[in-house]
Amino acid sequence: MSATPDAQAAARTAQADGLPQTDTATGLSAAEARTRLTRFGPNAIAEQTVPVWRQLLAKFWAPVPWMLEAVIVLQILLGRGLEALVIAALLVFNAVVALVQEQRAKDALALLRRQLHVNARVLRDGQWQQVPAEQVVPGDVVHIRAGDIVPADLVLLDGAVSLDQAALTGESLPVDAGSGKPAYTGAIVRQGEASGTVSATGAHTYFGHTAELVRVSNAPSHMQRTIFAIVKRLVLFDVVLVALVIGFALWHHLPLLDTAVFALMLLVASVPVALPATYTLATAVSSQWLAHRGVLVTRLPAVEEAAAMDTLVSDKTGTLTQNSLRYAGAVALAPGADENAVLRAAALASDDATQDPLDLALLAPARERKLLDDAPMRTAFHPFDPATRRSEGVYTVDGQTWRAVKGAATVIGPLCHLDAAQQAALEAAEQQLASSGARVLAVAAGTDEALQLQGVVGLSDPPRQDAADLIAQIAQLGVRVCMATGDSEQTARAIGAQLGLGDRVCHIGAGKTLDPSQCDLYARVLPEDKHHIVAALQKAGHVTGMTGDGVNDAPALRQAELGIAVASATDVAKAAAGVVLTDPGLSGVLTVVRAGRQVHRRMLTYTLNKVLRTLEIVIFLTFGLMLTGHFVISPLLIVLMLFANDFATMSIATDRVRPAALPQRWQVRKLMGASMVLAGLSLLFAAGLYVWARAQGLGPAQLQTVVFLILVFGNQAGIYLLRSDGPLWQLAPSKWMAAASVGDLVVVCLLAGLGVLMAALPWFVVGTILFATVVFTLLLDVLVKRPLFRYFAIA
Structure with a gap:
């Protein structure tokens, strides 16, 4: 921390300098807070954005654009200026479309992050x-506790916290801070709790920026890795075909520049140019849909990963129960003690400032019974710590010095040095309350x-009324739900029976081998055991979801493949999920699995169609x-075909499908x-149409x-053939997909019939190719697709 100023130095440079000292007993008034918010602005940092023109230029700096740019140069060298111009125009058009789609996805993410x-x-x-946090102003009195992200630069007034400032200072060890010490924006509170006054907000904080709390992971998902694995195979296959083309061209003395252009186009045809835009658009559209249904997506790949989840480990409190x-x-277990004496001691081991539901549930009845009217003077309070499992x-x-302590029976018992009879009485009392x-x-x-x-106190948190039904619905989707709780085995079994989860209870212990298949509860x-549970499930081959709320x-x-922060989660949990x-x-959870x-x-429709069309195109050409001894399609028409196909396939991202x-x-x-x-079947059909x-x-x-028409019409037909497991006419496409298909077909037919950018065809030929493609697709749907999908277990 040598690079970090001490509290006095921070105070000298603080934004709050010159402001009246805040009364730490009452804090700021609402009116004064509004005045300071107007004066100093929101407690946030304006995001730096890349200019649109730079984002657009980046679309031309990648392997696929490089190959197309090389084709443009070769076309110019061959004296084909018109073809070069059209390819350049299509390249620009594709870049603009990709930029627009990415911007839509970014806007969707921005909307989610604001929520x-x-x-x-x-x-x-x-x-x-x-x-x-955006409404925190200089001079505010703020309370922080374990699991929080410090919302602004603070000078602590009381309490003690352990701060993880690794993201800010690079130091891996937590830093202890107490009265008079600073706590900086973006630090994570690992332990303890404290109050402090805000010394700086927004851009005026010492570090000059707020750590981004919700990051979008750029790591590829299973779907992305699968598609790229397929593309690698296609490119390798294409390399073999390119070698055959070059060998054939050299043997028959075909023009080298034309051959180079053709070889480049074969490689371009194998690359999923529309994959990034289609995937981003598909997940962004689903994320927006989810946001309207109470699910906020912090990492786009999580949406698609939810499809593979087969096991969900759920917290009990607040997720399966009412959290009330x-x-x-x-x-009572002490000689001469009664229920009120036990409740009073439990309340004295609690504090309002923690806002811990356990503490509040004990303080309320104690005050109603006036058990705290004669409470002694408190000199210190130690809130609940997961490491010690008690508060004091x-x-x-x-x-x-007199102490009141509450916590797990396994922790409190040893502190009291119980004899065998007392230990047996404690276990019997615990089991008596836990059985309900x-x-x-x-x-x-x-x-x-x-x-x-x-003695012992019992706190009831009944199951949510909808929990059992939701668990049954999730199970119908093939996802097994387990419950993880810090409660005793008796409590876990009682709640599990009410929810229909099963009764097999497991304990996590040092050196114990965990068999997840034998665990319902x-x-x-x-909290640290949950990582072990997830790892054990993954080792057993399960794609795992985990709900959580704490730091x-x-x-x-x-x-977990699908980390789920529940409604009451801390900021750190939300950032990790x-x-x-x-x-x-x-x-x-039910909603996100379906989405x-x-x-x-x-994306399965996209992938199947991409592989099918790539194999058909490169082998046919x-x-x-x-x-034939000559090129059966021109480079210009290949580029036009690829962009026409990509325009249609991108609409898959909005399609209406059944989960x-x-x-x-x-x-x-x-x-x-x-x-x-x-x-293979499509190749035979294309060859037959060509011969005709x-x-x-x-x-x-x-x-x-x-x-050109055969390949474009075939791509359109493939989308509708592969988009469902049943008959293709059973499920209507989305309006955007239908509009894209109609627009694509109309434009392509007009270009071919009128002879724009290609040699004109009789309208009879155009209509025959279209009609034959429709008939062939229907035959594939009825005779081939469904048995083929069953054989290969597709979807």
Whole structure:
């Protein structure tokens, strides 16, 4: 921390210098906060954007544009200025379309990020309240605790916290901070809690920028890796065909420049030019749809990954239960103690400032019974820490230090040095309350030397009314739901029985081998245990989803294929997760699974059609050259065909599809196998149409137009053939897909019939090719597609 100024230096440069000192007992007034917000602006940093013209130029600097630019140069050298101009125009058009689609996706992400508010606890008008971090102003009194991201530069007033500032300073070890010490924007609170006054906000913070809280992962998803694996195979196959073309050209003394152009175009035909735009658009459209249904996507690949999830590990509190803890009674175990004595001790080990539901559930009944009216003076408070699994209030009673402690029975019991009879009584009392599904805490009180077990308290958190039904619906989609809870085995089994989860309870322990197939419920789970659970499931071959809400859940949320931050999650959990639920319960999980399978279906259509058309195009063009001795299509028409096909395939991202009934995984061999069968049949059909066209007495240039139409019409037909497992007429396409198809066909037919950019064809020939393609596609749908899909287990 040598590069970090001390609290005094920070105060000298703070934005809050010159402002009246804030009354730390009441905080700012609402009116004063509004005035300072107007004066200093929102607590946010304006994002730096890349100019649109630079984004557009970047579209021309990549392998596919390089190959097309080389074709343009070669066309100019061959004296074909018109062809070079048209290819250049198409290249620009494609770049503009890709830029527009990416901008739409970025706008969607920006909308989602605006909904992922980071909140701050501030003291205003004497009341603690939560406000969006953007509304924090200099002079505000802010309370931070474990799991928070520090919303602004603070000078701490009281308490103690352990801060992870690795993202800001590069230091890997947490930094301890207490009264008079600074806490900087973007630091993660790992342990403890404290209050402080805001010294700087927004661009005026010491580090000059707020850490980006929600990052979009650029790591490729399973779908992207699968498609790129397929493309590698296609490119290798094309390299072999290119070698054949070059050898044939040299043997027959064909023009070298023309051959070079043709070879380049074969390679271009294998590259999924529209993949990035189609994938980004498909996931962005689904993300926007999800946002309107209470699910915010923080990483686009998470949408598609949801399609493959087959196991979901869910938190209990707030996700499966109502998260409305209520005092359910107490069992006194100390001599002379009664229920009120146990409740009073538990309340003295609690604090309002933590806003912990456990603490609030105990404080409310204690105050109603006036048990805290004569509370002793508190000198310190240690909030609940997952590492120690207890909270503690320190008081002064008769001049001596007196402690009230509450926490897990396995933790409190050893602190009280129980004998065998006392331990048996504690276990019996715990089991008595836990058997009803209540969460049980042990309570102890006394001096440091004589801490005495007072009893146990039960806190009920009944299951959500919709939880059992949602679990059943998720199970119908082929996803097994397990529950992870810090509660005892009895509590976990009682809740699991009510929800229909099963009754096999597992414990996570050091050195224990975990067999996830034998676990329906995980009891006494520490937050750090969740990472172990996820890793064990993944090792067993499961694609895993994990719900979480705390800072210690972040590793598990990042490890899981689908990390899900629940509605009450901390900022750190939201940053680590792939999706964030804004509504309590599991309804959002059901929604995101269905949306993920819809995206998978759309991209499956894209992938199958891409492989099918690539094989058909490159084989047809290569063997067309070798059998006829001349190029069966011009480079200009190849480029025009590719862009016409990409324009149609990009509309797949908006298509109306039915989600699959079971989890979906990408299997390259099966996809390639099905595509090769369909490509073989399509080649025979294309060859037959070409032979028919030659018999009509058409010239070489017109035959090139025929090839162009065959390949464009075939691509359109392939999209509709492959978009569903059932008959292609059962499910209507989306309006955008229908419009793209109609527009594409109309333009292509007009170009061919009028002879624009290609040799004109008789309208009879254009109509015959279109009609024959429709009939052939229907035959494939009825006779081939469905048995083929069943054989290769497609979708």
